[in-house]
Amino acid sequence: MLADLGAEVIKIEKISGGDDARAFNNSGTPNEMPASFQMINRGKKSVAIDIRTEEGRMLLLRLVKDADILTENFRPGTLQRLGLGPDVLRKENPRLICVSVSGYGPKGPMADHGGFDLVLQAFSGLISVTGEADRPPVKPGVPIADINAGVMAALGALAAYVHRLRTGEGQWVQTSLLQVSVQQLYWYAALFFSAGKLPERLGTAHPIIAPYQTYRCADGDLAIGGGNDTNWRKICKVLERPEWENDVRFATPKSRLENRAALESALNSVLAMRTRAAWEHAFIVAGVPVGPVQTVDEALNHAQTRAVGMVIDVDNANGGTAQAIGLPLHFNGENKPARTAAPFLGEHTRELLSTIGVGPEDYTSLCSAGVCLGYEGSSALPDQASGGAEAFTVQIA
Structure with missing residues (x-):
């Protein structure tokens, strides 16, 4: 989302395999970058660093000196144990905005528990109110917790950015899959708080409005x-x-x-x-x-979906072009989503480390020592340097 809004986004990845999502390949074609990974990583740059090493930690600290925003989604306390907590990062760059996304939130008896979208949809009560009344609860078809956490993290980052423009001070923004999932319970929470009523599964129906659901016609x-x-x-x-x-x-x-x-x-x-x-x-x-009630292909191919720019052509990391979901915002009637391909693991390590003074010999030495990893393969894609970015964001995956 931030890349779509014009930010230069640097994705810091572990050198062994990178972001786990790189392995989620259902295309049936080995060695190709998965379409799912490309969908949510277009417009970003990749730097592969082992931040568990002292040298890797120092490289990250040097990278954040000029960054505006750093985002991470480790369990609470993980970065602190690595010597990279917000206090350390903001000592290097007092204007830095740190954004943390966790499973259960920054405090409480379960703060250190791991969590995935499915787990927090279940824990928050979302799954309990989804499905038909006479059948077991079901998970919504899309990763609501993950997506909403990303949206809320972006919103928090931008709010903190406005605060910094006014005060010069960075902030530590925290959210979690639990918090954004509980937030979705608006109607059900209102019924529970006001009348003690335990919500029921209603299929597509609304808890307090009728008629307001899907109905069966002759053919759909x-x-x-x-x-x-x-x-x-x-x-x-x-x-x-x-x-x-x-x-x-x-x-x-x-x-x-x-x-x-x-x-x-x-x-x-x-x-x-x-x-x-x-x-x-x-x-x-x-x-x-x-x-x-349209199928996914009907929705993506509908003239209205296309008219508002929600299906766009982007560079494909595997060559050629591909289609992707666009930016759901217009500014003065226009939007300009990022169209450069998602990066290969370490594709920009050499380029970006050179900007913090790492010369060719040091770069080779660091790679040999397993501190960082570069991508030396050839790519038909143009260089992804943004040049005109409004903000510089570091994302730790």
Whole structure:
């Protein structure tokens, strides 16, 4: 995200294999950089350093002297044990913004526990409210905890950057998979705090609004947002069921919620008479928010998705070009996401160490000693130096 916003991002990786995500290859083609790794690492540079060594630690300290932001996602206390805690880093660079992402947060009885997206979705209660009422809970199809933690870390980093512009002071920003997952419980937490009500799994339905879920048409599912009385009256008109407006079961938001099952059955029985596209058109004309339940390929290929720049062409580290998810922000009607390829492990080690005074002989010696690793392979891609970066970010993977 920060690379998409114009930052020069340097990814510090361990010399043995680098970021674990480099091994998550489901393309079936060995020795190629996985598409999944490329998706979230385009626009970055890679420096491979063993920060467990004294020499590696000193190299990192020299790199952060001119950095604006450093991000890391070790367990709390790991960098401190390596002699690279925020106090040490900010002694080298008082303006440095340190951003830490952990599993369970910076304090508490479980702060030192490891955590992955799945684990914290479960622990936070997210999985317990996902799925159908009469079936076991399920994990959402996307890594909500991981993605939200990244978004919140970026938000915190930028807020700290604004603070630094005003005060000249760096900050230590901390977030966790637990915190961002619990944050997603807004509606369910409101029900629990106000009435002590334990949330139920509702499939695609909303805990306090009806009709507000997916319904079955003749050839597919359609999401209908009837979040208020105005939309409900429009729905009744589109479905040619004016009597529903005064039906005691459906006449008010409260009665519709209390009779959700009957409402769902009634809607499904009418919607089954026509195609999804026909109903979608009718509801749109009436001003009712609706959307088809699309497959991933349908969503990515849809004209609207393309129009807002959410599918972009980028350089492919394996040669040629590839498609990637774009930047979900526009500034004055434009966005300019990073399009350079994700880096090979250590691809920029030599280049960036030279900027902190490591000459050719020292570089060779450090590589021979296992302190750092370079990438000497040939690449058809252009040099990834950004030149015009607004911020300099170091990311430890």
